[in-house]
Amino acid sequence: MELLIKLSQFLLSLSLLIILHELGHFIPAKLFKTRVEKFYLFFDVKYSLFKKTFRGTEYGIGWLPLGGYVKISGMIDESMDTEAMAQPPQPWEFRSKPAWQRLIIMLGGVTVNFILAFIIYIGMAWMYGDLYINNSDIKDGVWINNPVVEKIGFKTGDKILAVDGEEVKQFHDLNAKLFLGSTVDIERNGVKQTIDLPVNFIDKMFQGEKAPVVELRIPFIIVEAQENSVNAKAVQPKDIVVNFNGKEVQYADEVLAEVNRVKGQTVPAIVKRDGKQVPINLKVSDSATMSIIYAGRLPADNIEKLGTYPIQRQTYSFAESFGVGIDKGIDELVSYGGQLKAIFNPKTGAYKGVGGFKAIFDIFPEHWSWQTFWNITALLSIMLGVMNLLPIPALDGGHVLFLLYEIVSGKKPSDKFLEKAQVVGFVILIALVLFANGNDIYRAIIGR
Structure with a gap:
């Protein structure tokens, strides 16, 4: 039953994100009178589970749950329909539209991803408010239950004051900030000092035991x-x-x-x-x-009953939730940008922690929680938006890069160049997918 609940949340979140992302391309394409031949949830390699044609567009569900797509007429994409591209351009085709319209169509997917994340965070602020422990209320310091962290110089009882010079106000922000930090200001036995985190700290954490950087000290x-x-x-x-x-x-x-x-x-x-x-x-x-x-570990209710730490509860009006939700979305966006920066820096070893579909599946809980579901979905929406903006030809970011070049230079890249770029981008994308999911398999084999 637990597996079914995890799978249901995973598929529901993935489906929602894919459909809304593709709608972000579909709607402006239709507004600019561009023909959309297909709109698919999941990939329909060889056959589809369901399909129906309505007003010239085939809507369907594929059998391979690795994403989704819209096939826009006159656009060089993963379908590599070179025969159609060899025909004279038609007024309803993507390639016949002005560059600014094509740019809006290509940016539509990631725009929807970011808007969705902000809407979810706004809704969560309004519905659930905030539940947290002030870092200043951790009077006896944190629990260091990870040998890797101990070797770096941390000790149980240390009070974490700031990471990279920025004060940490809420305890639940600590681990994420420490994971990507370089210097940590602490107080130990009343004496303030600074600990430098090694550049390969993330790699060391992945190689060590499965334990957070810091934990709450509990009875x-x-x-x-x-x-x-x-x-x-x-x-x-x-x-x-x-x-x-x-x-x-x-x-x-x-x-x-x-x-x-x-x-x-x-x-x-x-x-x-x-x-x-x-x-x-x-x-x-x-x-x-x-x-x-x-x-x-203990849930917040138990911590409060024991009186170990005071739990802060903050509720927001509908109007207040907009500012709170937007701030949360920006924080998550900046945090994920920091993670990507670490991943693309080989010295950090962060690339070893990149995961595929199993890693995403594993973050969903075995019990149904709408609050957790929406929180994960918002984070995945930000991740999907950022990843699609990478300047890889097979992704939206690659198309945007070429369109920006066209707008600035006034010269449109040739169809042959775009076809070759699409092949290169597709190879890169497949390699990234294989690498991420290969990491999942490797960790499963070695038990990490």
């Missing part, structure tokens, strides 16, 4: 003890360890640090159970384990 809350383990009778689900080996503990990392010091011993502990403090004894193995599953 050691027992989920369950492994069946038939020595500690199974001592603990109960929802127990919170407040004292371990005679030391008061507030956070899980404090318990784990002490566990490493008492390998092979049975130690006294106190847990908070149903509002009471209950003394127990816990056996620590020689390998510093207790056969206990504890909570690694």
Whole structure:
């Protein structure tokens, strides 16, 4: 059932983005009286799952869910219809239209992507508001639970003040900013200092364990003890360890640090159970384990109930949501631009983290959440818009590049040049798709 829910969200989001992107090309083409021969969701290689012709346009659904397309008459595209291009230009064809009209048609798809993302963020601000923890409320610093991050110089208890000189106001922004940052200002034991992140920090993170750069320090809350383990009778689900080996503990990392010091011993502990403090004894193995599953992360409601951190709730009126949503969209756009910059810099190793369809599929949750669905869809819409603007001939950005050249120089590239450029662009695009999805397969094989 969980797989079906993930798949449903993935296909719904992908379909919505493809249809709206292609509508961005379709509508201006129709407005400029340009003939659109096909409008397809997914690719119809050899055959289609559904098709119907209406007013000269064949609408259909293909069987290959790798995207979609509109086939515009008189345009050199992935169809490579050279026979039609060899005929004299007709007034309804793309190539017969003024350059400014062709430019609007080609920019229509990415324009819709960006507008969609901003509309979603505006709607989410109005419907859901904001739920966050102020970074300034992380009084005891963050949890560093990643060996890669520790080797760079971070320690549990560090307070993250700024990344690249910019103050971080909300905790949930920390990991994204750290991932792409170069310098981090911290406070450790009351002393401020700066940590320089290596240029290949992203690569190091990909090669290491699957753990965030920083995490919230939360109490050691027992989920369950492994069946038939020595500690199974001592603990109960929802127990919170407040004292371990005679030391008061507030956070899980404090318990784990002490566990490493008492390998092979049975130690006294106190847990908070149903509002009471209950003394127990816990056996620590020689390998510093207790056969206990504890909570690694907590939802906002639980954090608030425990009183660990104050949760900020911000609601917005319909008018206010416009400014908030637009700011959110700009932030995500700038962030994704930073990610692309890192990807195209071989020194960062960020290209190793590029993913394909499986990576996109994996970000959808196993339970249905409209808030999560729309948040992911908005982000994917920005990604789709930016990626399509890359100056690769097979993408919208390639067509835009040639049209801008034509408008500035007054010279139109020849059809033969555009055909060859389209082939080169298509090869590049296929190589990128194979690389991204190959990364997915590689990570699946090595278990990362």
